[in-house]
Each structure stands twice: as C-alpha cells, then as structure tokens.
Amino acid sequence: MGKWLSGGTPRMSNPEFWNGAIPWVCPKDMKRSRLWDTIDHLSAKALSNGTRQVPPSTLLLVVRGMILAHTFPVARAEVPLAFNQDIKALIPREDVDSDFLLWWLTANESLLLGITTESTHGTKRAPMDEL
Template sequence: MKKATASGLVEAPWTQSAPASWQRTFLGHLVEVRSGATPSKDEPSFWDGEIPWVSPKDMKVLRIADSEDHVSEAALAHSALRWIAEGSVLMVTRGMILDHTVPISLAMRPLTINQDMKALVPRRVVRGAFLAWLLVGLNPALLARVEEAAHGTKALRTEQWKKLPLAIPPLDDQRRIADFLDRKTAAIDALIAKKEKLVALLAENRQELITRAVTKGLDPSAPMNDSGVNWTDLLPAHWQVKKVARWFGKIGSGTTPDSQNSEFYLDGSVPWVTTSELREREIETTQKSVTTVALAGC
C-alpha cells in the first residue's frame, strides 16, 4: 500500500522499509534523460567507426564498455545521435524483453545508444553505480509500469518510470552499498560459473556413460571387433551391425494438418507429438491432439 509523506511524496513498500534518514524522492528528480537514435543504414561512413552504439542486445551485463555495433564521428555530426556520458545508467524502454525484465547497465565510458533505450544521467545527489543497482533491485516495480505499445511490443514510457518512488541514502552510503554489492555478486557469479562448469562436465560424463554402454556393452573384458561403421571404432565381437530401417521397423515422417481447418483439431483424440514433447524421455501425453478426420485427410 502506498501512502503520502508530509512533503506530499507518495511512498511505496520499498521506500517505507528504508531508513528514515534516507531522502524520499522520485526517479525523475534524480536524473536527466537522454534519448538514443539509429543513424541511417544507407550511409556506410556512419558505421565504420569505433564508438560503441549500445542496443538492447548488448544489455546483458551490469557494466557496459563496448557493444556489438559501432558508429563513427560522422554519425554523431550528421544524425540525431548524441554522446552518452560515462557513469550514465542505461535502460531498455521498448521491446519484447520488457515482458519479463527491464535491462539495466552502467556506462563505463562515453558511448551512444539506440532509440529503444534511455540514458539516465545522474544528478549530484546520486551515484551512477548505486542507481544502477537500485534499478536492478526494483526491477519488479519497473516491470509493473510496462505497457503494451503498437504492434504488440512492450514499452516503458518516460512519464511512468519518472514517477517511481525511491529512497536515497547519503552519497557515502551509496558508495559503500554499491561496493558491497559488487563484491558479493562477483563472489556469487563465480560460484555460479563453477556450478555451471560442473553441470556441463556431469552432462558430458552422462553422455559418455550412455554411449559406452550402448556401443561397448557392460563387460569391459569382452572381445572386440572392428565395427565397420564411422561413428564408433570397436564393437563386442558377438554383436551384429544392422541398419535401423531393416532391423527395428519402419521410418516415417510427420506433418502438420491445416491449422485453419477446425475439423482437424476440434475435440481431437489422437495425440499429436511436436518438438516440444521431445524434451521428455518417454511420451505419454501431448499438448495437442488431432482428429481422425486429420489422419484420413492429411
């Protein structure tokens, strides 16, 4: 529940729980806003430079010093593109990524951005590093302000995010909090990387175990002969090499009945397997079914 303070500011749950000494304000009061642009793709000289041009596809890290695409000084001189200062907080404000997250990054050098983003240039009362962490922490509150724009895409409009209530500690506390989060999240990320490496190794060992069992059998002392096939070198001497189609049965292909024909799908009782079911080792049910009319007509 939101409530108004004595100064008239509206507080939210995350500001109500903050220390009383922290300043209550709105996000729009803390920053100046800079917009991005896309220089003409028809002018090659605009795209042969070394200036980072950050777009949503680059917004996968908290700190950004480079980007996939780059522009030239000519692009800055002859288009709507403008420099974004180091220390600015970058935020994606348009795109389907906003369906589940609002990407936030801190500019670690002067750069440029495209039109699907905004740059929040911190005023003197807030540090960029702290503001970036703050907006990451309040991502659910930003997501709640996302709207559906034209053509079904998502948009976080400036007039909406500017009204986000915030509680801001003194500058020294902001620095300490940002430094603390840098250290702690780096340690967590390192642990995640180790776990991911272990998971990858376990998956590799699992595959090797399966491959060994189905191509060499379970008896390591069994006599081996050359397999005669290119996907494994040796097979147990008492095994036979057979072609799948002749030994195991028939091979057939699937199809997709006309999705506009309701007779093929309405009240269907025949399981229709799609690639989404192939994540399962055994298939007992399917997400979709077709009718016997589809079987006869396709």
C-alpha cells in the same frame, strides 16, 4: 535524479556512420550491468546524424521491446557511448551516485516490469512518465 535523453539510429545505408570506434548500444548489448563495449560501432560523424553520445556513469534502460515482457535491462556506461531509440539514458546529477541507482534499478526489476504497457502494435514499452 538527473537528465533523461533519448537515443537514435543513424541511417544504416550510410557507411560513413558505421564501423567507427564509438560503441553504440542496442538492447542486444544490455546483457551485463556495466558496458565497456558493444557489438556495433559508430563514427564520430554519426553523432550529429541521428544519435548522441553520453559520458561514463550514465545509466541506460531498455524502454521498448519484447524483452520487457520478462526482463528490464539496465546498465551503466563505463566509457563514452551512443545508444539507439529503444533505450533511454539517465545522466545522474553530480550529487547522485550512479552505482546506487544502477543497483536500485536492478533490485527493483519487478517494480519496473509492473509499469510496462503494450504499444498499439504489441511491443512492450516503459512509459517515461512512470519512470
């Protein structure tokens, strides 16, 4: 379907990485199916120091956290944005409709919740080999 990417968190103690213009997605932002903005923002400097930016039409899936006990959040990036390590990004191939993938993943939430497991410290996770 496309290329999977992992996210990350730049050092919170470095103010040069934070309060820029780049939206940075965390699970707390994944309350709607289309993301135009986020609570936290990064500077361009942060992109080469712990996280990466993805283009519009990228799908974002929460793959770690207690929210996976009852909900499998999925959203589509509508603007370029960065994301943290609790989220995986799927950049669809050119011949794959990202809107279709978004709605398929949303419609199949129960299937996705069925593949979640528990990590050693009790947090829920969605294994990448199953995805």
